[in-house]
Amino acid sequence: MAASSPAGSAFSPPHNPNTTSxxxxxxxxxxxxxxxxxxxxxxxxxxxxxxxxxxxxxxxxxxxxxxxxxxxxxxxxxxxxxxxxxxxxxxxxxxxxxxxxxxxxxxxxxxxxxxxxxxxxxxxxxxxxxxxxxxxxxxxxxxxxxxxxxxxxxxxxxxxxxxxxxxxSSSTTTTRSDTDPANPDPAxxxxxxxxxxxxxxxxxxxxxxxxxxxxxxxxxxxxxxxxxxxxxxxxxxxxxxxxxxxxxxxxxxxxxKASDNPLHPSSSSTTTSSSTAQPQPQAQGQAHNMTKLxxxxxxxxxxxxxxxxxxxxxxxxxxxxxxxxxxxxxxxxxxxxxxxxxxxxxxxxxxxxxxxxxxxxxxxxxxxxxxxxxEDWKFLHFGSSAVEGEGGGKEKGGEEEEDGDGMKIEGEGEMEMEMEGEEYGVEGGEAEAGAEVKEEEEG
Structure with a gap:
């Protein structure tokens, strides 16, 4: 067990509200x-x-x-x-x-x-x-x-x-009667x-x-x-x-607390040293007292x-x-x-x-x-409308919405998804036939 610090030790100064408030x-x-x-x-x-x-x-x-x-x-x-x-x-x-x-x-x-x-x-x-x-x-x-x-x-x-x-577990025991039945697990x-x-x-x-x-x-x-x-x-x-x-x-x-010992250098001495400095050899017979950090x-x-x-x-x-x-x-x-x-x-x-x-x-x-x-490079993945027009895709009239994943939903019922440069289009009645072909291929 560490020894008690003397009263008024500088190691445990009183809280100074002027410096920390x-x-x-x-x-x-x-x-x-x-x-x-x-x-x-x-x-x-x-x-x-x-x-x-x-x-x-x-x-x-x-x-x-x-x-x-x-x-x-x-x-x-x-x-x-x-x-x-x-x-x-x-x-x-x-x-x-x-x-x-x-x-x-x-x-x-x-x-x-x-x-x-x-x-x-x-x-x-x-x-x-x-x-x-x-x-x-x-x-x-x-x-x-x-x-x-x-x-x-x-x-x-x-x-x-x-x-x-x-x-x-302690919280569950003391408040079990107040626990919400719909959520029995306490926070x-x-x-x-x-x-x-x-x-x-x-x-x-x-x-x-x-x-x-x-x-x-x-x-x-x-x-x-x-x-x-x-x-x-x-x-x-x-x-x-x-x-x-x-x-x-x-x-x-x-x-x-050791600063009163004459074998110790003053604690207010040099506050910095070379990062490569090594501890100085201690005099024989004084090693047990030389505890200066x-x-x-x-x-x-x-x-x-x-x-x-x-x-x-x-x-x-x-x-x-x-x-x-x-x-x-x-x-x-x-x-x-x-x-x-x-x-x-x-x-x-x-x-x-x-x-x-x-x-x-x-x-x-x-x-x-x-x-x-x-922001400078996002155009590679989230292109402007001018860049999208050059992609060869068929444009149709009507309202058009685009979300952050590149999925485009057009007013004429066409859904176009761009995935790594390839375009997949599914229109009107072709959706069911396309689904059947895909299912047969996977089978």
Whole structure:
């Protein structure tokens, strides 16, 4: 059990209405409010040591929720994950290994009795041209970003479905006398479990220099959107969170209660570091005290090959953006965490939540370009009247209606259907004879 946090710890600051009162999800989602107070939830947060993960953990704890914070096995240690807060359970996991995912789920249930919300913030990318990324780069990104998400979903869905069936049975027992005889099956529970899966604007955009990373996010978005249709009947909800470029603006780290220890560097020290930086060796005899978490980015930079190693090469776009954002990250991780917390407590969550003006503008521009391209080329399948007149078909007077499938119903009784360039006409008394011939041929 994690040690209790001292009174007034910076890790669980009091809720400041001045900084978050203006941040609310739309009323259509039924978010928590003064008239709709939230109930205490249990969060299981994978990737809790990343910059958005740690901000979300702090936000949930500051609102009174319980959190199981899961660090990365190969980057964190158990001492780093301990002692954050009395309502926080520190764990380690490698999402690529199903046994470790199952273990942290069981530990969370053993500690808090249940899981209400599962958040996946894990994932990383390799910045480099598609041609330069070898098989190990590709597999590692897919194993972590996509298959890791799939492992979490497949192992947790049976638990959430069990919650749904239990809640449904309880509701049936208590309200059986009020059940509508015409519809004896009660409605599924509205909150049988919830997934908040962090995708990216790269799940909606193709970014030069991040091809495989974009591919993993596209795959993740397709997986979650398909799964949502399958589990909605159980009352299980899922949302894809698409953050834009985000800065780490927490005033302190997750281990701020250790900041009084002289063996620890100040928690307000450098907030960013190279994505390829490795942990510094710890002095002998001090390893058990050195629990400071590193601040890091989740992108690694691959050395470009000569064809892509020019100042203006498109493959270097992602790397240049990261450098440009060093002092200009537009989106606050603290404000984003507040919205994600509301997302976990609202009754009608959206399929996607875009965070930051960059995310909104870039995804909107991308969708606009797709729509414009569809409109430019739709004449190939939905031709104008002038194009249809050149098809050699016989035109007759009378009223004419055309539906979206290309079926034309004419006033003279002729029905004409165009299927992949071929025309089939059935007129008047020929319909019965044609039907007989077709039936004989099929026989």
């Amino acid at each position: 203006r941040l609310h999800l739309p009323s259509s989602t039924d978010p928590p409010s003064e008239t709709n107070p939230p109930t205490q939830k249990v969060w299981l947060v994978f990737g809790a040591t990343g910059h958005i993960g740690r901000s979300l953990v702090k936000c949930a704890l500051s609102h009174g929720d319980n959190v199981a914070a899961v660090g990365r096995t190969l980057e964190n240690t158990m001492p780093q994950m301990q002692g954050w807060h009395e309502r926080c359970l520190g764990l380690l996991c490698d999402v690529r290994v199903r046994a470790t995912v199952r273990s942290v789920m069981e530990s969370c249930i053993d500690r808090f009795g249940r899981i209400d919300i599962i958040v996946n913030c894990t994932g990383y990318g390799v910045i480099g041209a598609c041609e330069d990324q070898d098989t190990s780069d590709l597999r590692s990104q897919f194993d972590t970003n996509f298959l890791g998400t799939l492992n979490i979903i497949q192992l947790s869905l049976p638990y959430f479905r069990h919650l749904a069936s239990t809640s449904s 599924p529970p509205s909150n049988a479990g919830r997934y908040l899966i962090f995708s990216s604007t790269s799940g909606a955009l193709g970014v030069p220099g991040l091809g495989p990373y974009c591919a993993t996010k596209y795959a993740t978005e397709g997986l979650i959107e398909s799964m949502l249709y399958e589990v909605d009947t159980f009352g299980i909800k899922a949302t894809l969170v698409e953050p834009g470029h985000m800065r780490l603006d927490e005033p302190t780290g997750l281990d701020d 590193r601040h890091y980015s989740h992108f690694l930079v691959k050395k470009p090959s000569p064809p892509y190693d020019t100042p203006t090469a498109p493959a270097g776009h992602a790397g240049r953006v990261v450098q440009w954002l060093a002092d200009r990250q537009p989106t606050s991780a603290v404000k984003s965490a507040e919205l994600v917390w509301q997302l976990g407590h609202c009754r009608y969550p959206p399929l996607r939540l875009l965070l930051g003006s960059f995310a909104v503008e870039s995804v909107r521009d991308r969708l606009r370009s797709i729509i414009e391209e569809i």
